[in-house]
Amino acid sequence: MPQGPFAKRPCGDGKASADVSVVHFTEDFWGAQFLSLPENKGIKNLLNRARRGLQPIGAGVPKIGELVEQITRAEGSRKIILLMEVLIAIAAAEETKVLASLGFQHNFQESEKDRINAIYNYSIENFKKKITLEEIASVANISPNSFCKFFKSRSKKTYSRFINEIRVGSACKLLINNQMNxxxxxxESGFYNFASFHKYFKEITGKSPLSYQKCYVKK
Known part of the structure; x- marks a missing residue:
């Protein structure tokens, strides 16, 4: 298992904070033959489908979130058991949404993986503030012009789109928490203009912020 396989990244303070829980693991950390067992066919198929990212949809999503939260607090082999439960729950989800396009490149070289991880981690930790092109290019240790080409060729989206997706994701959680207007x-989610917030939120989720909130919050 890679270093720091289970981590929780706080993105705010108090009751209205938004947290990102990250579970890192390699596909073969449980041994070369584990996924070949007939009993694990569902997990193997899930991991193959998840190469472009999967978003579980349906009534089982809250349970998946609770299990991930338990992983961040668990110790020892209990973490492995909970990870298995998470994967089984995702595999059994009523519906899943593929997050990346067919052109998404996931077979990065090791040096590219480090660069992508650095970009991702910095973005998660700093999405609430304005991140300049020069700043994020410095994190990736490449020039601003090269960064734009590098990021879009690997993710099939601009960095601006990527950071706005993170911000909208944070806003979604805060809307569901229903502790702020x-x-x-x-x-709180990193937007400095309400019109832009409304525009990108609807563009990414297909709903206005209030319409999205009404889907999850019972009056």
């Missing part, structure tokens, strides 16, 4: 959530 929409304008407060706009600024």
């Amino acid at each position: 929409v304008k407060e959530i706009c600024y």
Whole structure:
């Protein structure tokens, strides 16, 4: 298992904070033959489908979230058991949404993996503030012009789109938590203009912030 396989990244303070829980593991950390067992066919198929990213949809999503939270608090072999439960729950989800396009390149060289991870981690930790092109290019240790080409060729999206997706994801969680009003959530999620927040939120989720909230919050 890679270093620091289970980590929780806080992205705010107090009751209205948004957390990102990250579970890192390699496909073969449980041994070369484990996924070849007939009993693990569902998990093997899930990992193959997840190469472009999967978003589980349906009634089982809250349970998956709870299991991931338990992983961040668990110790020893209990973490492995909970990881198995998470994968089984995702495999059994009513529906899953593929997050990346068919052109998404996931077979990075080791040096590229380090660069992509550095970009991702920095973005998660700093999405609430304005991140300049020069700043994120420095994190990737390449020039601003090269960064734009590098990031788009690997992710099939611009960095601006990527960071806005992170911000909208944070806003979604805050809307569901229902502890702040929409304008407060706009600024708490890293947007500095309410019109832009509304535009990107609807573009990414297909709903306005209030419509999205009504789907999850019972009055």
